[in-house]
Amino acid sequence: MNNKVLIVGTGAIGGFYGGLLAKAGANVSVVCRSDYQVVKQQGYRIESHALGGWQFMPSEVLLAAADFDGQADYLILCSKVTADIDRVALISDAVTPHTAIVLIQNGVEIEQELQQAFPDNPLISGLAFICCNRLAPAQISHLAYGKLILGNLSAGDEPKTLYLRDLFRQAGIECEFSDDIIASRWQKCVWNAPFNPLSVLSGGLATQAILQNQENFVRRVMQEVCNIANACGHPLPADIVDKHIALTRDMPPYKTSMLLDYERGQTMETEAILGNAMRAAQRQGLDCPCLQSLYGLMQLRELQISSSSQLN
C-alpha cells in the first residue's frame, strides 16, 4: 500500500492533516523549521473540537526535505503560497519518480509552477476548509470545519488520490474527490477574493460585519471571480454567490487567513488569491474593476508594510 507520507511546510494545517494520516495508520514524517526542537522531542499535541485530542509523533522530524531517508509515496506541501517561499526548492530533494505531490494550499492557478518542475509526477491539488491554530510550539488547536477537497490535474492519477481520500476519511475527517479541482479552487476563491482583502483593508473587521455593511460590494467581487472561472472554462454553479453569502451569514464571526497573517506580521497570500485571479482575467480580456481595486489596495498595503519595516 501507498502509505509513506512526508509533510513539508508543517504549520498548524500540515500538522493537523499529518496527524490524521498517522491516526489512519500511515507512516508520516514532517519537515518543519520553527518548531523543530519541540516536535523532535515530543511530537505534536492536537486538540480537535470534533475528533478529541491525540499525540502525533512523526516517524522522522526533519529540518529539510533533503534529510528524508525514505521514498515518499505522498509528499504533502502545506506551506503558504507567497513570493518569499520557493515551493519547488522546498520539496525537490525529496521527490522521487513515484512520489505523488499533494498541494494543500490556497489560491488559484498555483499548480503550474510545480507541474513544470516535476512533469512526470502525479500532482494532487487540494483545498482545506478549516479553522485551526498553532497555540504554542507543536500545539495545534482545531477549532472548526476541516473538510478537504482533492483532485487531479491530469487523468490517470485517480487511484492515488482516492487512496489518500480514504485515509483521511478513515481518520474521521470529511474528504471529497473533485472531478474539476480547478473549478473547486475558483469556487473557494469566490469567497476568499472579497473577504480576505476586505478584512485586512477594513482594519480587522470579521466576516459578519463586512457582510452586513457591504453585501452588494461583496456580491459584485464574487461575481467577477465567477466570470473569470467561466472564461477559463471552469463554470461555477449559478447559485454559488447566493450560497456563499448565505453560508457566511450563518458562520460565527470569522477572521480570514489573510487577516491572521496580517495581525501576525506575516506575508499575505495576495498574489496567490488576487494576483493570480487578476492575471487570469487579463489573459481572458475580462474587466474586473472591483477585484482590481482590492488587488491594487492590497499591493499598496504590502508596500506600506515593507517600507515601514525597513524603517525599523
Next chain:
Amino acid sequence: MNNKVLIVGTGAIGGFYGGLLAKAGANVSVVCRSDYQVVKQQGYRIESHALGGWQFMPSEVLLAAADFDGQADYLILCSKVTADIDRVALISDAVTPHTAIVLIQNGVEIEQELQQAFPDNPLISGLAFICCNRLAPAQISHLAYGKLILGNLSAGDEPKTLYLRDLFRQAGIECEFSDDIIASRWQKCVWNAPFNPLSVLSGGLATQAILQNQENFVRRVMQEVCNIANACGHPLPADIVDKHIALTRDMPPYKTSMLLDYERGQTMETEAILGNAMRAAQRQGLDCPCLQSLYGLMQLRELQISSSSQLN
C-alpha cells in the same frame, strides 16, 4: 463697503484666510471652540512660507454664532463636512437677510443643504488648495499652496464674490473666480477621490508612493469622477486626468487631508467626497465600480474605527 466678516469653524484654514482678510482691512470675527481661551487673549500667530509672519487679532472672539453682535456681510464657514457637524445649526444664529454665506469646504454637492436652509441669502462656494497646520493653540503654519477658487450657484451674486476675491488678492493670496464652481468642485474631486482613500486604506502612504505603484488604478478612479461630472452637466477638461497625474508627480510627497484626519483620530470626509460622488453617479445611472470599491472600503474602515473606539 462690505467688510464685516464672521468666520465659523475656525481651525487652521479658517484662521489663515481670516487672518488674510484682516490684513486686507476687513473687520474679522471668529467663532472657535477648542482654542477659544488662547485666541481671546492673544489672537492667532500665523507663519506663512510665502507671506511671512503676522498676528491676527479678531474683532470678536466667540464660542457660538449666536454671540455675534453685528451683522455679517460675509459669513465664512470653514468646518469639515461630516455627519457629526450640523452646518446649518452652526451658522443660523448669525445669518441676517443680507449676509453672504461663503463655504470654504471640501467635497461635491455640499451646497444644497445650505441653499435649502437659507434660500434668500447669496451663497458663495469656495475651494481651498492649501497645506496649512495648527501647530499649537492659535498657532497656524502655512506650509504650501494657498489658492482659493470662489464661485456662485446663482447669478446676481457676482459683485459680492468679486469683492471678496479682491480682498484676498490684496492680502497677497491667489484667488480666482470660477464661472462654474460646481465643475471646479468636481475637478478637485478628481484628485481627492483616489488619493484621499488610498492614503488611508494603504496604511499611510504618501501620494508619490501611491502614484508610483498604482497609476493605472488612480487614473481609472479619476476617469470615473470625470464621467460623473460630465453626466451631471459639468464637463471637465479632456486632459484633466493627465494634468492631475503630472501635478502629483511634481508635488513633494504629500499627506492627504483624510490621512491627517485619520492619524489624528478625527472624522474623515468620506461622505462629502466619495459618498456624494457615488450618490450623483447613481442618480445618473452611472456605474463607477472603482469609486464604489473605495467608498465601500472607507465605510468599513469607519465602522472598524467606531466599533474599536466603543470598546475603549
